[in-house]
Amino acid sequence: MRLLLHTHNLRLRHTFTITHESRDVQPTLIVELRDGDLRGYGEATETPYYGVTLAKMMQQLEAARLLIETYDFTTPEEFYAFIEPELRDDHPFALAALDIAANDLYGKKLGKPLYEVWGLDPSRNPITDYTIGIDTVEKMVEKMKEMPFPLYKIKLGTKDDIRIVEELRRHTEAVFRVDANTAWSVQETIYNATALQKLGVEFIEQPMPAADWEGMKRVFAESVLPIIADESCIVEADVARCYGFFHGINIKLMKCGGLTPARRMISHAPQLGLKVMVGCMTESNVGCSAIAQLLPLLDYVDMDGILLVDDDLATGVTIDYGNVIYANENGTGARLNQDTEAA
Secondary structure (H helix, E strand, C coil): CEEEEEEEEEEEEEEEECCCCEEEEEEEEEEEEEECCEEEEEEEECEHHHCECHHHHHHHHHHCHHHHHHCCCCCHHHHHHHHHHHHCCCCCHHHHHHHHHHHHHHHHHHCCEHHHHCCCCHHHCCCECEEECCCCHHHHHHHHHHCCCCEEEEECCCCCHHHHHHHHHCCCCCEEEEECCCCCCHHHHHHHHHHHHCCCEEEEECCCCCCCHHHHHHHHHHCCCCEEECCCCCCCHHHHHHECCECEEEEEHHHHCCHHHHHHHHHHHHHHCCEEEEECCCCCHHHHHHHHCCHHHCCEEECCHHHHECCCCEECCEEECCEEECCCCCECCCEECCCCEEC
């Protein structure tokens, strides 16, 4: 195999704000594995909140280049077991991009989309939500009207969270989900859950800091809405830890290390009675097309990244009013549609 690295700046349609940061541009790294005429693509985005930069990911991959390019590739699972010890330093974003590329390449070798390789039936796939980032109420309403959708994910974490949702509710009958990105206290979460339930909210994602397990235990017992873990569920070992503290988990491919560990997490969670969601990281169609392969296994999905960027660098899945439509391609279905800077 040959390893190629591509960097790109994804311009966002709107300034995207959550409690941790605001951004107008999302730098992303595309990992390409070439084997003859076949090309597998994976992606990981620069994420300052986790200390992840393009330079650091590229440095990790360059250090492992010889091992990657001389490996006798058989299956993504065997490749992951081989290369994971070399790339698990800090947060495994680079590992995730490489693993996604390996899975994409494997599907192309077999001449099938990955969901077919895994024996999955996509006939009852969940629809994706569309995310409304923190802004003035007026601009949040504008964003919602700009993208009519049956399901919205509302980013919260302000002093006026309930008022924001009340105003948004005046303009749509869509189902709401809310994500406080660790900004609330125990009391706020319990109180807000009661108010939000009346406003048609389906669940609350990560309302409190990831380390507040005692607080989450109380919220789990007293909240009238389901609570979904995000920052509290990063890697495989976190799935079991979330039992009794959350009603479900949100898996991010970049955070956990790619499709291979994500599939193990998805398999483990229902055994503990946990609902399963997979989310995106404001990424291109390379990352979103990989998430789409998991849809038949999921209860919920948040893969609107391709709708949030203004100049996607790849083709792949498309989204029609929340419904995810697969590309007529093998592997993940992603294909670069322009040359990017190769390192």
